[in-house]
Amino acid sequence: MCEEQTVSLVDVLEEDLELEEEASAVLAGSDSDHCSYPQGYVKRQALYACSTCTPKGGEAAGVCLACSYKCHEGHDLFELYTKRNFRCDCGNRKFTELQCKLSPDKDEVNSLNKYSHNFFGVYCTCSRPYPDPDDQVEDEMIQCVVCEDWLHGRHLGCVVPDCVELQEMICESCMNKNPFLWTYAAHLAVPGAPVQENEERGGESSTNLSNREGLVDDVIEPSCKRSREEAEPTCRLKELQEIGQKRIQSGAVFWPSGWRAKLCSCNTCQERLCEAGLSFLLDESDTVLAYEKKGKNNEQKQEGHDPLMSALDNLNRVQQLEIIHGYNDMKTELKDFLQRFATEGKVVTSDDIRQFFEQQQSRKRQRVDATGHFY
Known part of the structure; x- marks a missing residue:
């Protein structure tokens, strides 16, 4: 008889905390109370697609965080994570039977918005939903920083590097475009795909890659000892092309932290990026990591105005101590109560929790009867 797999209470709490942190990273940078439409094309925000209002076969549309709460409560929504330069569509021409409750005065269409199959709940080159009920393979989804589609790790055409959450990825399709x-x-990219031999130098082994990267940095950054003519800004991209180092052009590409700062920003390259719709690559604050950091900072500021602590500040010293002691007693008793279930390997039910708080209330009443005071 095989032993039944069990999950400890600590595992559940740790998983809940991890999910809460992930959700906070996505949502804390967006406004949950006000429609983002008046802000125009927001640099980056959490977005949703409503399959109830805009089903597959119709026009793609996206709604902001606040509208997902206020205008689409109870609807079937696709979570799109975050997308850049998007203006909320809620209630515009694409929503024939719905008017936005938060910002009703909107243009018929947001012509600069970009849409993909993500807005109909499918992702990756395989165009499958996530989570996929028919896919039994455990695989992470990674977002391309250019097209912002989500792709399965096994469909990237390359080996996914370690610490992928700290790196940005550009899919093969966007690289080829x-x-x-x-x-x-x-x-600049994270080593992964094989590097071809240098055409001009007769080739170098992969063990010399780090030395060569140091040479690239020397070429890119002008020395302060050079003459004024030599120190004039040059095209970094052209310099890299002249070095002749090649990489097999297949598979997705992963980029390390700070790689955007090494892209050339000369006038010619800025025009090239603008024409390709890639100007955002020169903006390090465009990254999802920067968005999440902003959200965490906002959350910390809000935590500084804890309503519970504000309420305690308005009480006298005796009342504060009574509340704090009562809270600590309940926390200790709840911990001991749950520990028994963890020790015995039992599942905590809603009836168990209800019984615990009923016992708490009974003890409070006993203390009131005995002392004549309630706290």
């Missing part, structure tokens, strides 16, 4: 990115990839 913008071939100049392959030049940057040969010098």
Whole structure:
């Protein structure tokens, strides 16, 4: 007889905390009370697609966090994580039977919004939903920083590196649409795809890659000892192309932290990025990591105005101590109560929790009867 797999209470609490932190990272940077439409095309925000209002076969549309709460409560929503430069569609022409409750005066359409199959609940090159009830393979989904589609790790055409959550990824399709990115990839990207031999130098082994990267940095950054003519801004992309280092142009590409700052920002390259709709790559604050950091900072500021602590400040010293002691007693008793279930391997039910608080109330009444005071 096989032993039944069990999950401890600590495992459940840790998983809940992890999910809460992930949700907070996505949502804390967006306003949950006010429609984002008046802000125009928001640099980055949490978005949702409503399959109840805009079903597959119709026009794609996205709604902001606040509208997902206030205008689409009870609807079937697809969570789109975050997307850049998007203006809330809620209640515009695409929603024939719904008017936005938060910002009803909207243009018929937001012409600069970009849509994908994500808005109909499918992702990756395989165009499958997530989670996929028919997919038994455990696989993480990774977002391309250019097209912002989500792709399965096994469909990226490359080995997914360690600490992928700290890196940005550009899918193979977006790399091929913008071939100049392959030049940057040969010098700046996380090692993963094989690097071809250097055409001009007769080739170097992969063990010399780090030395070569140091040489690239020397080429890119002008020395302060050079003459004024030599120190004039040059095109970094052109310099990298002249080095001749190549990378096999297949599979997705992962980029390390700070890689955007190494892209060329000369006038020619800025025009090239603008024409390709990639100007955001020169903006490090465009990253999801920067968005999440902003959200965490906002959350910490809000935590500084805890309503419970504000209420305690308005009580006298005796009342404060009574509340604190009561809270600590309940916390200790609840911990001991749950510990018994963890020790015996039993499941905590709603009836068990209800019984615990009924016992708490009974003890409070006994203390009131005995002392004539309630706290």
